[in-house]
Amino acid sequence: MSYGKKKMHLNLFLRNTGHHEASWRHPGSDPNGVTDIDYYIKLAKIAEAGKLDSLFLADSYGLPPTMQFLVQQALEPFTLLSALAIATSRIGLIGTASTTYYEPFHVARKFNSLDHISRGRAGFNIVTSTGNATAFNFGAAPLPEHTDRYERAGEFMEVAKGLWDSWEEDAIVADKEQGLYVDPEKLHEINHVGRHFHVKGPLNLPRSPQGHPVLVQAGASDTGREFASRMAEAVFTAQNTLEDGRSFYADVKGRMAKYGRSPAQIKILPGFCPVIGDTSAEAKEKERELNELTQPEYGVYRLSNLLKMDLRGYPLDGPLPFAELAENHEINSQKARHQLYLELAQRENLTIRQLILRTATSRGHYSMSGTPIEIADEMERWIVQGAADGFNLMPPYFPSGLEEFVDKVIPELQNRGLFRTDYEGTTLREHYGLERPERSSSRQSVISAQ
Amino acid sequence: MSYGKKKMHLNLFLRNTGHHEASWRHPGSDPNGVTDIDYYIKLAKIAEAGKLDSLFLADSYGLPPTMQFLVQQALEPFTLLSALAIATSRIGLIGTASTTYYEPFHVARKFNSLDHISRGRAGFNIVTSTGNATAFNFGAAPLPEHTDRYERAGEFMEVAKGLWDSWEEDAIVADKEQGLYVDPEKLHEINHVGRHFHVKGPLNLPRSPQGHPVLVQAGASDTGREFASRMAEAVFTAQNTLEDGRSFYADVKGRMAKYGRSPAQIKILPGFCPVIGDTSAEAKEKERELNELTQPEYGVYRLSNLLKMDLRGYPLDGPLPFAELAENHEINSQKARHQLYLELAQRENLTIRQLILRTATSRGHYSMSGTPIEIADEMERWIVQGAADGFNLMPPYFPSGLEEFVDKVIPELQNRGLFRTDYEGTTLREHYGLERPERSSSRQSVISAQ
Numbered sequence: 001m002s003y004g005k006k007k008m009h010l011n012l013f014l015r016n017t018g019h020h021e022a023s024w025r026h027p028g029s030d031p032n033g034v035t036d037i038d039y040y041i042k043l044a045k046i047a048e049a050g051k052l053d054s055l056f057l058a059d060s061y062g063l064p065p066t067m068q069f070l071v072q073q074a075l076e077p078f079t080l081l082s083a084l085a086i087a088t089s090r091i092g093l094i095g096t097a098s099t100t101y102y103e104p105f106h107v108a109r110k111f112n113s114l115d116h117i118s119r120g121r122a123g124f125n126i127v128t129s130t131g132n133a134t135a136f137n138f139g140a141a142p143l144p145e146h147t148d149r150y151e152r153a154g155e156f157m158e159v160a161k162g163l164w165d166s167w168e169e170d171a172i173v174a175d176k177e178q179g180l181y182v183d184p185e186k187l188h189e190i191n192h193v194g195r196h197f198h199v200k201g202p203l204n205l206p207r208s209p210q211g212h213p214v215l216v217q218a219g220a221s222d223t224g225r226e227f228a229s230r231m232a233e234a235v236f237t238a239q240n241t242l243e244d245g246r247s248f249y250a251d252v253k254g255r256m257a258k259y260g261r262s263p264a265q266i267k268i269l270p271g272f273c274p275v276i277g278d279t280s281a282e283a284k285e286k287e288r289e290l291n292e293l294t295q296p297e298y299g300v301y302r303l304s305n306l307l308k309m310d311l312r313g314y315p316l317d318g319p320l321p322f323a324e325l326a327e328n329h330e331i332n333s334q335k336a337r338h339q340l341y342l343e344l345a346q347r348e349n350l351t352i353r354q355l356i357l358r359t360a361t362s363r364g365h366y367s368m369s370g371t372p373i374e375i376a377d378e379m380e381r382w383i384v385q386g387a388a389d390g391f392n393l394m395p396p397y398f399p400s401g402l403e404e405f406v407d408k409v410i411p412e413l414q415n416r417g418l419f420r421t422d423y424e425g426t427t428l429r430e431h432y433g434l435e436r437p438e439r440s441s442s443r444q445s446v447i448s449a450q
Numbered sequence: 451m452s453y454g455k456k457k458m459h460l461n462l463f464l465r466n467t468g469h470h471e472a473s474w475r476h477p478g479s480d481p482n483g484v485t486d487i488d489y490y491i492k493l494a495k496i497a498e499a500g501k502l503d504s505l506f507l508a509d510s511y512g513l514p515p516t517m518q519f520l521v522q523q524a525l526e527p528f529t530l531l532s533a534l535a536i537a538t539s540r541i542g543l544i545g546t547a548s549t550t551y552y553e554p555f556h557v558a559r560k561f562n563s564l565d566h567i568s569r570g571r572a573g574f575n576i577v578t579s580t581g582n583a584t585a586f587n588f589g590a591a592p593l594p595e596h597t598d599r600y601e602r603a604g605e606f607m608e609v610a611k612g613l614w615d616s617w618e619e620d621a622i623v624a625d626k627e628q629g630l631y632v633d634p635e636k637l638h639e640i641n642h643v644g645r646h647f648h649v650k651g652p653l654n655l656p657r658s659p660q661g662h663p664v665l666v667q668a669g670a671s672d673t674g675r676e677f678a679s680r681m682a683e684a685v686f687t688a689q690n691t692l693e694d695g696r697s698f699y700a701d702v703k704g705r706m707a708k709y710g711r712s713p714a715q716i717k718i719l720p721g722f723c724p725v726i727g728d729t730s731a732e733a734k735e736k737e738r739e740l741n742e743l744t745q746p747e748y749g750v751y752r753l754s755n756l757l758k759m760d761l762r763g764y765p766l767d768g769p770l771p772f773a774e775l776a777e778n779h780e781i782n783s784q785k786a787r788h789q790l791y792l793e794l795a796q797r798e799n800l801t802i803r804q805l806i807l808r809t810a811t812s813r814g815h816y817s818m819s820g821t822p823i824e825i826a827d828e829m830e831r832w833i834v835q836g837a838a839d840g841f842n843l844m845p846p847y848f849p850s851g852l853e854e855f856v857d858k859v860i861p862e863l864q865n866r867g868l869f870r871t872d873y874e875g876t877t878l879r880e881h882y883g884l885e886r887p888e889r890s891s892s893r894q895s896v897i898s899a900q
């Protein structure tokens with residue numbers, strides 16, 4: 001055992017039957033469980049038994065036209081996380097909401113409410129949405145441009161923070177004798193007037209246990225990284241290699257100083273998808289079996305969609321049409337993921353089929369097969385070499401991919417002094433070593449520029 | 451004991467420290483409990499032990515400027531009800547959402563998700579909002595006119611129902627062998643194009659256990675009653691007297707035939723606020739003690755706000771200025787409640803102070819003090835005389851006002867054969883004797899008029 005090492009943070013990325021696109025066909029998976037609350041309670045309890053910092057639900061508000069190939073429906077994050085708050089007691093609960101398709105009052109209130117209900121375990125993954133399957137459920141207009149989405153996101157967060165700070169900590173007096181419930185001097189309107197929002201405030205809930213939810217973001221573009229370094233407290237990211245991870249880590253942390261923030265105020269969590277075997281050969285075999293369950297028709301769709309180019313005419317066992325792809329200027333969203341795929345294909349000289357299989361496990365996130373020792377080695381490398389503060393754990397299939405990690409990899413990480421052996425705090429902020437934000441009073445009655 | 455009687459339905463209207471405006475000052479109340487999940491779990495479990503059909507959370511998205519006088523903040527319904535779904539197993543969970551300040555996709559999805567999570571216990575109280583405290587948190591415009599709100603509500607519900615029906619019951623095949631997850635023929639876009647909404651669909655969740663949540667409404671105006679008789683399955687209402695209750699009951703049920711619905715398809719639940727004592731004198735004394743805790747300054751504010759006229763200049767112990775009030779044409783929302791107050795003051799010849807006290811217990815809902823026998827007698831009268839199918843129970847203070855009802859009144863109702871002695875079903879629909887709606891396929895791909 002070794003002490004004094006930097007401990008890593010672990011977030012469980014919960015996702016229906018797992019992160020491998022064929023996970024629902026895995027013999028151990030329960031594709032009917034994905035709308036069953038007991039299924040999620042079971043997974044959350046396994047993660048909590050493993051002392052993970054948090055669990056996380058991604059979200060969108062539409063369905064892609066590929067439902068025949070895999071599970072893509074999902075219980076709604078606020079409802080599911082509130083239910084899980086009662087079934088668990090320590091693990092953090094991170095939900096996704098889109099600043100493009102929500103009103104800030106609703107989102108600020110729901111996260112505040114979840115933070116009260118969970119006694120300080122709420123986290124907010126701030127997204128701006130990606131794609132028209134969501135857009136066309138909220139009007140006739142397609143997804144707004146990337147810059148517009150981030151601009152709205154900035155104003156959205158200004159409003160949300162204002163609302164979270166609209167009650168002073170000691171606003172509730174509750175003096176039964178005098179009949180004074182709230183000190184009216186300690187309740188503040190925000191009077192926000194901006195390009196996207198007019199919001200008067202105050203919020204109809206007092207400040208929550210964590211002050212506000214932990215702010216999580218996954219911006220990959222330049223604008224996205226800037227947004228993250230200005231306000232995120234944790235960052236999810238997809239990285240192909242440890243090298244790429246290091247440069248992303250340095251880049252985001254390097255941007256923080258100009259906002260008066262220190263690098264420790266953001267935890268960087270690259271996606272990590274482990275296929276675990278008792279021997280390396282067994283792990284490889286498991287991966288092969290999973291890949292055999294993938295459906296090329298879906299793979300081609302997924303790749304075409306991401307690369308914004310119809311690849312159906314190209315031979316599966318030939319290379320990507322790099323020249324045509326380079327001429328493609330339509331990429332409005334997911335530009336960074338797009339580049340990540342192209343780089344991967346070029347670096348490893350992959351055919352279309354091989355690229356599909358390479359990304360089937362975790363859609364471009366780092367994925368590896370190996371023994372618990374090999375996996376712990378790799379995780380340690382990322383931490384020690386400055387590519388990560390922890391990981392966004394993406395088990396290829398549930399529940400066994402998670403169970404194996406908790407049973408075999410976590411003890412190995414604990415033995416190395418790389419992971420907690422028990423929770424030390426009760427809030428999500430405490431798990432991540434993040435400070436509870438002071439209430440900002442400067443925001444009161446400030447009228448933003450029109 | 452008598453069998454064969456029509457059984458009543460009971461819904462618990464959960465509301466911070468209770469329905470009496472001074473409830474938070476009651477010696478037994480816990481004004482700090484109102485953001486504490488354990489407080490609500492305790493109340494929900496008491497209600498479930500009493501075999502109540504459901505519990506209900508009202509909601510708005512703003513705070514009135516009277517926080518110094520009483521508790522008015524509230525945990526958010528979707529998060530709180532989802533948490534309560536885990537802490538209970540049978541009781542129905544009715545939440546409020548405004549069709550004026552929400553997008554139908556979000557609301558349809560959340561209720562569907564809550565219905566999955568609670569295994570068929572979700573109910574949706576459809577409201578159009580009342581007042582600018584909410585409006586100014588969603589833009590610069592004041593609350594839209596009454597007719598516009600109901601028009602949007604109609605279109606909103608058309609979209610929501612379309613989304614709830616966008617998956618056929620057997621759409622999920624989950625054939626691991628063939629690799630077919632969903633039968634794409636059984637998933638339907640709704641392609642709604644209307645004045646307020648463009649929504650493509652389908653929903654990103656399969657049809658829920660109840661088909662869709664039980665639809666609840668509390669329309670009091672002519673438009674509101676029409677809306678309720680067209681689509682509600684339960685109606686909340688505030689009635690001063692049994693006589694008024696009978697005429698409301700007959701009116702709403704009478705409107706249903708033209709929509710091809712039978713009277714049994716709506717359960718009418720007037721508000722009922724009992725102050726319970728072991729003797730009539732004790733009950734009266736409890737009521738007097740509560741009223742003594744009210745604050746006239748707040749009472750005048752509340753009355754002025756409802757009657758849309760500043761009453762601060764008028765002597766508390768004099769009559770209402772009926773002539774001036776009659777000239778008041780500004781009433782955009784809560785018109786029916788306004789009339790109810792005026793009628794009450796006129797019929798009972800009340801001073802301003804007396805009207806304030808008469809409505810302090812339950813804001814115009816029927817309220818009485820008495821022994822458990824007297825209370826059961828009155829409830830029986832309402833049922834037998836065709837004024838109610840059950841009640842919206844509004845305990846004046848929590849938890850004891852609820853405990854007394856469950857311990858003393860429920861057994862009396864059970865002895866008379868007026869209330870169930872155990873749950874017979876597991877879903878909210880089963881508790882209320884409402885049918886599970888068939889999926890309507892006529893709604894597919896229908897383009898509404900622009």
Ligand SMILES: Cc1cc2nc3c(=O)[nH]c(=O)nc-3n(C[C@H](O)[C@H](O)[C@H](O)COP(=O)(O)O)c2cc1C
Binds near residue numbers: 127130219220271336
């Ligand atoms: C782990 C992870 C989870 C994400 N979850 C969501 C999500 O739930 N909903 C969503 O719309 N986008 C999600 N995204 C996309 C990001 O929010 C972001 O849009 C994307 O990484 C591209 O970055 P950019 O917006 O700065 O170009 C996720 C990204 C990552 C890496």
Ligand SMILES: Cc1cc2nc3c(=O)[nH]c(=O)nc-3n(C[C@H](O)[C@H](O)[C@H](O)COP(=O)(O)O)c2cc1C
Binds near residue numbers: 508510688
């Ligand atoms: C028991 C009860 C509960 C109600 N709950 C809400 C609520 O939570 N939010 C809201 O905006 N309105 C609520 N209302 C107001 C009604 O939705 C409705 O607007 C009001 O009764 C006036 O009727 P009208 O809209 O047809 O004029 C409630 C009314 C009653 C009687």
